[in-house]
Amino acid sequence: MHVPDGFINAPTSAATGVIAAGAIAVSLRGARRELDERTAPLAGLVAAFIFAVQMLNFPVAAGTSGHLLGGALAAILVGPYTGVLCVSVVLLMQGILFADGGLTALGVNITNMAIVTTVVAYALFRGLVKVLPRTRRSVTVASFVAALVSVPASALAFTLMYAIGGTTDVSIGKVVTAMVGVHVLIGIGEAAITALTVGSVIAVRPDLVYGARGLTHKLKLRVNGELVDVQAEPEPAPAAARTSHRKVWAAGLVASLVLAGFVSFYASADPDGLEKVAADHGIDKKAEEHAVAxxxxxxxxxxxxxxxxxxxxxxxxxxxGVTVVAGSAVFWAVRRRRSDGTSPSDTSDTSGTTSATSTTSV
Known part of the structure; x- marks a missing residue:
């Protein structure tokens, strides 16, 4: 769903740029609370994995393909704030190096593909894990549903932007129907990839999945009239769960390289959902050549x-390679700033999260 230059007019593109910049600023601050010794190394890898899987267009209908957006996957694995940054790094690398997604439309793409997907997916995911049984399977099921819904939500966001600042006169009603229809199908593929990936990481290192933390209630004792957390003794981890995070990182990097370097050759050559709808309904009449074509x-x-x-x-x-280096540099810098400047209240919040994960049943 990479929007090229010329689809959205300059004022609307500028407005989404402001929205994107504000969301990134908020996410940089929020990511300080999410990134720790487990998620910081994983975050750069998640960005690289999303880049790799986005190269794998899969057929969804006659003459139409789709690819992973990645917001749900990133949010569930490393947290919603860090997830926004992961997808934003991917979009920036794609726009600058690969001429994929317009540079003037970067704010549009970050808003659609990073912000909307992450916020919608993680909000739905958290709601589902609260009502479902506290098991690994429930986390995977919630991941599937959240990812599925996030894709048509992004399609609706694009349609709203086009209704406000589209450069051609088209029937918005027809565009909504076409965009949502095809992106529901793409969402099924997104959901399958997300659930499979989250389930695979949970099977090996459940503590690395941000969305699976804190699924059990922490024990509390009343001391001098105040409730304090009890540091529960962690249960012995199964052999699979003791797999080194370095091994997980290395396996993820190898998988990303294989997907991007080999499997991508067999990806569908059909236009993706947005390209197909744009061609069918005349949205692309004023599309511009990419600045780095x-x-x-x-x-x-x-x-x-x-x-x-x-x-x-x-x-x-x-x-x-470029994405994992750029992403890791960003997240290392954010993590270091947290280590250098975290307030006492932030530290207590983080330790509370850590103690919660030691007692989780997933």
Whole structure:
């Protein structure tokens, strides 16, 4: 659902840019509370994994494909604030290096694909885990539903933006029907990928899944008239749960490189949901050429490499590498700032979260 330049007029693009900048600023602050010794290394990997999986367009209808948006996956794995930053890093790398998603439309894309998907998905996810049984399966089920709903929600957000600042005169009613219809189908693919990934991480290291923390009530004792948390003794972890986070990180990076460098060659070549709707309803009449269309990595290929398989594979590997480095640098900086400047109240909140995870039943 990468919106190119020319779909949305300048005032609306500027307004979404302000919204995106504000959300990123809030997310940078919120991510300080989410990032710890477990999630900080994982966050950069999550961004790289989303980049890799977004290269894997899957068919959803005749002549139409879809790909992962990633907001739900990032929010559940590393937290909603960090999730917004993960997807934003991916969109920035795609726009600058691969000419995917317009530069003037960067605010539109961050709002649609990072903010809306993450907020909708995580809010629904938290609501579901509160009412479902406190099990690993419930976390996976909640992940599936949250991811499924987040995609048409993003489609609705784009349609609203187009109704406000679209550059062509089209029937908004028809656009809503077409966008939601195709993105419900894409949402099924998003939900399957999200649930499979979350379930796989939970099976190995459940403590690495941010959304699975705090699912049991902490014990409290009354001391001098005040309730205080009881530090429960953690249960012995099963062998699978003792897998080093470095091994998890390495396995995730290898998977990302394989997906982007090899599996992406077999992705569907059909236009994605937004491209198809835009072509069918005339939204793309004023689409503009990308500002970096002459980039050596434009369209996910390496310039001067004639072999299509090799060119696409190299571009994918480069993209994963650049994204994991950029993402890790951002999250390391945020984590370091928290370590240098965390207030006592922030520290107590973090320790409370940690103690909650030691007693979780998932």
């Amino acid at each position: 002459d980039s050596p990595l434009a369209d996910y290929g390496v310039e001067d490499v004639d072999d299509a398989r090799l060119s696409g594979g190299l571009a994918g590997v480069i993209g994963v």
